[in-house]
Each structure stands twice: as C-alpha cells, then as structure tokens.
Amino acid sequence: MEIVDLGNCEREPIHLLGGVQAFGCLFAFSNDWLLAHVSDNCERFARQAPDDLLGTPAANIFSRDSLHDMRSRLQWIQYSDGGERMFGVDVFGDGRSFDVALHKSEDLIIIEVELTHHAHRLDAMSVVRSMMSRLGTDIRFSAFLEQAARQVRFVTDFDRVMVYRFLPDGSGEVVAESRSPQVDSFLGLRYPSYDIPPQARQLYLRNQFRIIADVDGEVSRLEPPLRYDGRPIDLSLSVLRSVSEIHLEYLRNMGVKASLSISIIVDGKLWGLFACHHYAPKLIGFDRRTAAELFSQMFSREVAKREQDEMLTVEARARALHDRVMASVSVEGSVFDNLKDYLEAFMEVVSCDGVAILVDEDYASLGLAASPEDVKSLRKLLNRSAASRVFSSNRLSTLMGESDFTLRIPGVLAIPVSRRPRDYLLFFRGEVVQSVTWAGKPEKAIEYGPNGARLTPRKSFEAWKEELTGQSEHWTRSDLRITEVLRTTLLEVILRSVDANDRLQQEANRRQDTLIAELNHRVRNILTLIQGVVSKTRQMSLSPEHFTETVNGRIGALARAHDQITRGNWSPGPLRLLLENEIRAYSEEIGDQVDLSGDPVMLEPQAFSTIALVMHEMVTNAAKYGALSRPEGRLSVTWKMNPDGSVLIDWQERGGPAVGKPSRRGFGSTIIEHSVPHELHGVAEIDYQEAGVSAFFRIPARFCQRDLDEGYRAPAHDVPAPKEIAVDARKGRVLLVEDNVIIAMDGEDMLREIGFKEVVLANSVSSGLRRVDEGGIDMAVLDINLGVETSLPIAERLLADGTPFIFASGYDDTSFLEDRRFAKIPVLSKPFTKQMLVEAFGGEIER
Structure with missing residues (x-):
C-alpha cells in the first residue's frame, strides 16, 4: 500500500512543467541566438511549424528592428534575475503587433510573445500614480488594505480581488477584499499553509506576477521538451508558464475560471498576495498586468514604510526606558535589585499579562506569571535554547507538554541577561481563545485523484469555524525588536553592577562570562562593520x-x-x-x-x-x-x-x-x-x-x-605607508557613443573597470564629432545605430585621425558597413560584457 503525504504537494516541480498557456508563444534561444526550443503553437504566431524553426537564427524569425530592440533590452538585465517587457512590437515584420517579455534562464534567452490588446490600452505609469494617490497615508491599516484591493480590481476588472496575508504559522488570511455584488465574500477566511506550498512561495518571490487566463485552457508543450543535457527548462520567470494540474483542480473546485496572483514583498520576504478570481475565462492585456504589478511593488513599499514607522515608535519607547533605567542604576546594588524595581516599566513597553526577573535563585514577578516551581522547569527549557538569543513561544505546551502551567500561560518571551548560569527577564501572556473561520475544514483529505497517488485538492470551501485553545497571541516583530533593545539595556546594567558589587567580584567566573558575552557581541558588530566596508569599497573601487x-x-x-x-x-x-x-x-x-x-x-x-x-x-x-x-x-x-x-x-x-x-x-x-x-x-x-x-x-x-593619566601613552603601531596604485598610463581617454542612457552608463562602468582613466560620452553624431574635435581621444566605442542616424561619420573622422575604435551593434547583419575601410574593424554584438570588450580591443588597448 503506497503512502501519500503532504510532501507530495511540496515536491511538485511547478517551474519545470514544460509547457505554456496557449494565449502566447515561447521561443528559447541559445547564447548565439539559434532557436533551441519553441512552444508547439508557434505556427499561429510565427507562421512556421516547430520543425521549420528549430535551429534557425533569430534574424530569420524576427524582424531586424525588433531583434535589435530585444538585444538592447537584454543588455539592461544581464546582471539581474529579472525580465524586461516591450509593448506593441512588430515582432515578425508582417504588421501584426505583439507584446513581448524577455528574460534569461540559465544559458537560454527566453522570448515570449502575445498579441497586443489594442482596446483601452493604459499608460501604466499614469495609472499607477493615480492608484497610489488614492491609498492615503493617514488612514487606518484595514482601510488602507481595502483601498488597495479596490485599485487592483479597477485595473484588472476581476470578479474578486483579495489581499491575502501570510501569518506566522504559515497559514494565510483574507484581510481585505473588493468584489462584484454577485460573488460571495471571502473576507476573514483562513487558508491552511499547504494551500500555497513552499516551492510556490519561492516562485512568488522570484516572479511577482502570475496569470491563469483559463483553467480549462489549452497548454502548448515545448519542442523539444528537454534541454540538450536532458534537464527540463526552468520557466520560473516565464509569464506564460503552464499551471500544475493540482492547482487547476483546486481552482475548479472553487468554481474559479481565471486567476491572477501578485506578490506583496516586504523586506525581501513574502508578506502576502493580491489574489484575484474570475468566474469566466479572462485574459487582460500586458499593459494592465504591468500596471497591476507596478502598483503592487509600490504598495509593498508603503506597507514596509508603515511597518518601519511602527518599529521606530517601538524603538523610541525602548530607548526612553533604557535612559530611565541607566540614569537610576545603583552600582552598589545587585543585578536582581536593580531590575526588579522596573518590572512595571517593562510591562509598559512590551504588551504582556505578566513579567518576571530570574537571577540565580532570586525570582520576582508582577501580574500573570509562573510560580517559583514552574519557573524551574521553564529554565531547563530555556537553557537548551540558543545562547544569547531571545526565546519566544505562543504555544508552550508543544515544547513542555500540557500542564496547568502551560495551559494557563501558553505565551513566554525570555531575554537572557547572562550566559552561564543563564538568568532571564521573562514576559508572559495568558490563553486567548480564538474563533477562526477556515475556507473549508483545514485537515486535507488524502484521496487518490485523477493525478495519481497524491493528495487531491480540497473540494469544500464552505466556511468552517474552529476554536483555537491553548495558545496566546503571537509575539510580533515589534515585540521581538523591542526585546533586543532591552537586552542591551540589561547587559549594561550587569556591567555596571559587576564593577562595584562585592558578591559578583567573588563569583569571578560568572563575571568573566558576562564580559565575554558582551565582547563577543561587540566583535560581531565589528565583523559586520568590516563586511560592510569590504562590500561598499568593492562597489566603488576603480581597480583590484x-x-x-x-x-x-x-x-x-x-x-x-x-x-x-x-x-x-x-x-x-x-x-x-x-x-x-x-x-x-x-x-x-x-x-x-x-x-x-x-x-x-x-x-x-x-x-x-x-x-x-x-x-x-x-x-x-x-x-x-x-x-x-x-x-x-x-x-x-x-x-x-x-x-x-x-x-x-x-x-x-x-x-x-x-x-x-x-x-x-x-x-x-x-x-x-x-x-x-x-x-x-x-x-x-x-x-x-x-x-x-x-x-x-x-x-x-x-x-x-x-584622561586622568595624561602621561600614559601606548606605543605606536608599526604601520607601513600605503603604496601608490599602479595605473597603466597607456589607457587614457576613451569615447563611448551610445544613444541609450542605461547601456551608456553600463558601458562607462565597464570601461573604467578595464582601466581607462576617463570615459567621454556622446549620444549622437554631432556630439560625437564635437568630442573628437576637442582632441585627446585615445580609443572609441561606437554604437552603429543611433536612432535615425548611424555613427559612420564619426568612424570616418577617427580613421582619418588614426584613432583606433570598435563598433557595437544589436543587429546580426552588419553588411551595411560596405566601406572596405571598415572591413577589419571589430564589431561587438549586444548584449556585451567587460570580457567581450577586452577581447574586442585586443592589442589595440595598449597604444
């Protein structure tokens, strides 16, 4: 009998399914622009069958101008894990208009095309500015989320748009919603963590927009289905990627025919999603998808700003308490005596039902707190946790078993105030009985479905209420942040007490460990500082x-x-x-x-x-x-x-x-x-x-x-004087002619890294000739195509002056350089790298 478990969903390779949704066509090229893979619906788009296209150069498939633009766009993203988009492009040179998405997948160049939706096209930037202006920064958070859902629904025109937030236990909750009157409300419903398995969450971080135009729509398979090395193609960043049958069945069980998912990412983590449902097949244009994605990115920043403002308020309260404690610490008193008088103040800073201080065998508490006997058992648990780390749990029974203590006080947050033996400042929270409304019963039934021996998606999404007991409110990021500030305060109290207290002087080992803990803390800070120095210096250095x-x-x-x-x-x-x-x-x-x-x-x-x-x-x-x-x-x-x-x-x-x-x-x-x-x-x-x-x-x-001992001076260190940076004087002034500002900035960085002392920029023939007339040019890089003109007049001037140069081009076909004088001039193909520049210069770089 085969065992089926929840891991089946988690192991499904949803980014390696080998197909795309049929409303678009995918082309995968090798780095030398030969077609390696294509979706089997290509005849509808390129008007050629897969067998006729595979192995063909891109120049034989795409129009010259569209290929030039694609290669230039790829130059922009060659160092990023992202994609670029183009709108209204005559891809095949036959007058039809397509929207294009480009990205790199390992060593493959992925080009995805779909027919342009001309009707009611949006200016994405203007729409997003209007959407953001409606959010408002002074409204309460729930209204802020609700307004965001309304704005996304305005752009997408889906039946339902939800703001879905991930909770600390991995489950998700619909915290805001905008819907048409004829559909049911999902507001407040909770969904179990396995509804969105880990690999799906990882994809939401890499590819922030996901569309399913028709859950029953046709899937176009890739030809050939596997790469030359036998591996499937990674379609993580694909906008057309086909969908897991498990997920499609899940949506069908909900009655949903089309969906959109847009990531909400805060501080590099998946905070939640804009989850959009439609009850009929629906494909919105690339322009509307782009506007919704841009809005989500800006909305994510607003969420981050609100959370940061909350953190700043929390830190201000903690600093005020720090100053208050440090101003009144008695150096003659023990750590316990110094801290027990501030238990009420600690409760004002951290939201809790009770607080206690445990130092050696001394114990004092305020409010709801563990008894002296219970705290002994708790200390054993805390001593097994990581050293010098704040411990938190909102369901203590899962770690210590059910007892009167863990059921009465399920929430504990502990700040270590020494290393050995460990002493703690403890915060307690009592039980909070929560009534949670799930979207269907959260236990996932194990059945054999149409997809083989694996878990079948849930079929019932009727509201199902459950009372959660034996737990407290979760400790929030703000709670944990403030306790780190408090930990610093406690360490300073200890250090002051150690200096003047007779009893602590006799316990030399404990004092030494405390000082070592503080020293380690500071050493880690120094190491972090050094890491930052190395990183920033590397970014801004001109040479190794x-x-x-x-x-x-x-x-x-x-x-x-x-x-x-x-x-x-x-x-x-x-x-x-x-x-x-x-x-x-x-x-x-x-x-x-x-x-x-x-x-x-x-x-x-x-x-x-x-x-x-x-x-x-x-x-x-x-x-x-x-x-x-x-x-x-x-x-x-x-x-x-x-x-x-x-x-x-x-x-x-x-x-x-x-x-x-x-x-x-x-x-x-x-x-x-x-x-x-x-x-x-x-x-x-x-x-x-x-x-x-x-x-x-x-x-x-x-x-x-x-300095009370002015006469003391530690011996100076023997520090050798730094050496001069060796600069090759032969690498002097280089002219870069490029009309695209992003490529020009990228090229300038590469030339400086190679060693040129000065890079002179020009974006047209007239400005380039003016730079040449000014003199002092030792080398030049010329983009051949400058919009409505070419850089050939500049090349002719450089030839006459005897100044070496190379060409750069986004076109494969450079036959229009018919002048024999240019026959031996190197032509650099876009997108290019620093190494390609060096190879193109050859020996000419050292004149």
Whole structure:
C-alpha cells in the first residue's frame, strides 16, 4: 500500500512543467541566438511549424528592428534575475503587433510573445500614480488594505480581488477584499499553509506576477521538451508558464475560471498576495498586468514604510526606558535589585499579562506569571535554547507538554541577561481563545485523484469555524525588536553592577562570562562593520589594486582602534593616540607638517572605532589629495572638551593643492559625513575651501571623559605607508557613443573597470564629432545605430585621425558597413560584457 503525504504537494516541480498557456508563444534561444526550443503553437504566431524553426537564427524569425530592440533590452538585465517587457512590437515584420517579455534562464534567452490588446490600452505609469494617490497615508491599516484591493480590481476588472496575508504559522488570511455584488465574500477566511506550498512561495518571490487566463485552457508543450543535457527548462520567470494540474483542480473546485496572483514583498520576504478570481475565462492585456504589478511593488513599499514607522515608535519607547533605567542604576546594588524595581516599566513597553526577573535563585514577578516551581522547569527549557538569543513561544505546551502551567500561560518571551548560569527577564501572556473561520475544514483529505497517488485538492470551501485553545497571541516583530533593545539595556546594567558589587567580584567566573558575552557581541558588530566596508569599497573601487589598498587601510584603522581599546579590557582610549596612529600610517614621524593639540580626552569603545574610521578617511584624503600630499602643506587638528562634557574636533588643512568639492561621492565621503551623526548622534561638517579642507566634529558627552593619566601613552603601531596604485598610463581617454542612457552608463562602468582613466560620452553624431574635435581621444566605442542616424561619420573622422575604435551593434547583419575601410574593424554584438570588450580591443588597448 503506497503512502501519500503532504510532501507530495511540496515536491511538485511547478517551474519545470514544460509547457505554456496557449494565449502566447515561447521561443528559447541559445547564447548565439539559434532557436533551441519553441512552444508547439508557434505556427499561429510565427507562421512556421516547430520543425521549420528549430535551429534557425533569430534574424530569420524576427524582424531586424525588433531583434535589435530585444538585444538592447537584454543588455539592461544581464546582471539581474529579472525580465524586461516591450509593448506593441512588430515582432515578425508582417504588421501584426505583439507584446513581448524577455528574460534569461540559465544559458537560454527566453522570448515570449502575445498579441497586443489594442482596446483601452493604459499608460501604466499614469495609472499607477493615480492608484497610489488614492491609498492615503493617514488612514487606518484595514482601510488602507481595502483601498488597495479596490485599485487592483479597477485595473484588472476581476470578479474578486483579495489581499491575502501570510501569518506566522504559515497559514494565510483574507484581510481585505473588493468584489462584484454577485460573488460571495471571502473576507476573514483562513487558508491552511499547504494551500500555497513552499516551492510556490519561492516562485512568488522570484516572479511577482502570475496569470491563469483559463483553467480549462489549452497548454502548448515545448519542442523539444528537454534541454540538450536532458534537464527540463526552468520557466520560473516565464509569464506564460503552464499551471500544475493540482492547482487547476483546486481552482475548479472553487468554481474559479481565471486567476491572477501578485506578490506583496516586504523586506525581501513574502508578506502576502493580491489574489484575484474570475468566474469566466479572462485574459487582460500586458499593459494592465504591468500596471497591476507596478502598483503592487509600490504598495509593498508603503506597507514596509508603515511597518518601519511602527518599529521606530517601538524603538523610541525602548530607548526612553533604557535612559530611565541607566540614569537610576545603583552600582552598589545587585543585578536582581536593580531590575526588579522596573518590572512595571517593562510591562509598559512590551504588551504582556505578566513579567518576571530570574537571577540565580532570586525570582520576582508582577501580574500573570509562573510560580517559583514552574519557573524551574521553564529554565531547563530555556537553557537548551540558543545562547544569547531571545526565546519566544505562543504555544508552550508543544515544547513542555500540557500542564496547568502551560495551559494557563501558553505565551513566554525570555531575554537572557547572562550566559552561564543563564538568568532571564521573562514576559508572559495568558490563553486567548480564538474563533477562526477556515475556507473549508483545514485537515486535507488524502484521496487518490485523477493525478495519481497524491493528495487531491480540497473540494469544500464552505466556511468552517474552529476554536483555537491553548495558545496566546503571537509575539510580533515589534515585540521581538523591542526585546533586543532591552537586552542591551540589561547587559549594561550587569556591567555596571559587576564593577562595584562585592558578591559578583567573588563569583569571578560568572563575571568573566558576562564580559565575554558582551565582547563577543561587540566583535560581531565589528565583523559586520568590516563586511560592510569590504562590500561598499568593492562597489566603488576603480581597480583590484585600488580595492586592496583602500580596504586594507580601512580595516587597518579599525584594527588599530580595536587593539587600543581592548588593551584596557574594553576601556576608553585616548583621542590623541588615535590621531597619532592614523598619521603614522602615512609618515614615520609626526613632524612640522602636522600639529596636534587638545585636552586630555578619552573616548568610549563604542565611539573609538567610529572616530578611528572617520579620521582614517580624513588622513587618507589629506595624504593623497590634500595638505599632506606636498612638503609645504600643513595639517592642524585641535580638540577641546566643552563644559557639558562633549568634545569638539577642528580639522584645518593649508598649503596643499587647490581644493574643490568632489564631483563623485564615494564610500569614504559617506563614512566622514554620516558615521558620527548616525552612530553617535553627533555632528559632522566638512567644507571644501579652495585653500584647504576644513572639518568640524562634535562627539556627545556620553562617549567622552577626561584622561586622568595624561602621561600614559601606548606605543605606536608599526604601520607601513600605503603604496601608490599602479595605473597603466597607456589607457587614457576613451569615447563611448551610445544613444541609450542605461547601456551608456553600463558601458562607462565597464570601461573604467578595464582601466581607462576617463570615459567621454556622446549620444549622437554631432556630439560625437564635437568630442573628437576637442582632441585627446585615445580609443572609441561606437554604437552603429543611433536612432535615425548611424555613427559612420564619426568612424570616418577617427580613421582619418588614426584613432583606433570598435563598433557595437544589436543587429546580426552588419553588411551595411560596405566601406572596405571598415572591413577589419571589430564589431561587438549586444548584449556585451567587460570580457567581450577586452577581447574586442585586443592589442589595440595598449597604444
């Protein structure tokens, strides 16, 4: 007897079904534009049978202009996991108008076409602007969702449009709805998690729009059905992809004849769907589908903004509590004594029915809480969970078994306040009996259906009510976010208590573990910072050598700062020593060029690394471009401590090269301008005066203290001066002639990565000739077709000047270059890559 389980649905390869819906036609080309696969309904579209088309070049199937446009569009998306769309294209050169979708699937170029719906065509951008303006930002969330459903129904004209939200347990609920009067309401119905299996959710993340025009419609199979290596074609991004028979049967059981699904993605996760149903076959035009998809993307951002605003409010409450607690902590008191007085305040920040603090064997609670005996069992469970992580459950009986305790208090959120032995701040929630209305009984009946030995889709969707007991309300993202802030507060309380409490001094192991836990926390932050430095530096580096030098300098600055503050067991470090070490990275001695003077100031560890990175960028810029780049240049850095305890740093450069405001804002500028305001809530101002750079920084008082031991100076580190970046001077000024702004920007990035010092852009023959007349062009890349003209006049001028160049084209046929003078000029086919550029230049790149 064969066993059938829920995994059958989860394992179904719904992106590898090998067919498309028959209202469109799919062409799959190899990278050299030979047709490798085609849907078997191609004769209706291309007026040729599959056997006549397979192996044929794209230029023999599509019109020259449409193929040129397709190849240019593919240039836009060659580095993304997405697709492009074109509207009203004469694809086959016979006067018929088609809408086109393009994307890459592994090494295949997928082109999908469907006849254009000319009637009532929409301007997608105008429609979406109008739709968004109707949402309103000051209405309650339920009304906001309802209005969104109405707008999608306006565009799609489906019988029912639902906003379907995924819940923490994986099930989904219809939270808003717009429908025609003759159809039933699904508002408030809950659907079990297996109605949308995991692989379907993954597809909703990659391909955000899904249409089923007719659940009983014809499916056109791909010819041949398998790739050359025997694998099926991945149609994850296809707009025509055929549908699982399991899902079609599911829709038929609901009476639905056509459907749309549009993803709502918030912070990279599937928040929910716009689920659209129609009770007759329905195919809406590509323009309306595009408008609905664009609206969903903008709506997703609005949802994210609302959730972010909620998070900011939560964090503000947590910060206020943090300041309140830290202002009144008694260093003589124990951790338990310091925290037990704030149980009521903790309840005000986290929504709960009770709260408790457990430190060693001391236990205090307020409101609905576990008894001392019950908390012992709970602690055993918590001690098996991950270290230094917040624990949460809204159904404790699933982890500890049913008992009077787990049924009375099913919801627990625990914040560890030490590592070993573990102590906790505990939040409790009582039982909430929920009446849930399911769309049919959620248990899925196991039957043998028409699709073999697998689960048959549910047939009954009548409302079925169930009372859920033994659980509390779910702990929300806001709850978990605020507890992470509280955890930091608790660690600071512990650290203060450890410094002055006799009992904790005797328990040396516990104190050491607590400090190590905090140190690990900070090390993880440093590692995350380094990861960000490497990533941002890589994005903005001009060459591998430049990347290596820059990232080594920045990480070196962090390492020096980290070493200084860890020498004193994560204690404050002197500002003067920080500056001296950064300057010694470029000069063995701090001589007449640099003047450092100021009050004896120590910076807290949290600020020390931030200021070290900022000063590293300032010194680096001064050494490369500013006062320290010339022997006669002078740098003055002065600082003083204000009466309120804050520290002011004044930076002045004189005698260097003339200064101008940078035209390009890099990662270094971002570090200088934003690190102190963002991380320390201080001030950073920089002024690019012609005589020299001036900068001003204010560090808040809570990060500063006076150096009581002015005579102590840690030894300076031996930091070698950075080497010059090796730049090949032969790679000079290159002219790029391209009329498409996106391709022009992409080409400019590639040329700079190859090593050209300057890229000059032109978008027409006249602007290109003007650039050539200005002189100084060492090499050129010319897009042959510039709309209504070609770049041949520029090519002729370059030939006369003896300047090497190459062509770029989206056309396969370049026979119109009949002039023999151009016979040996390389022609680069779009879409091209940096490696293809280098190969096309050949030896000519080094003149």
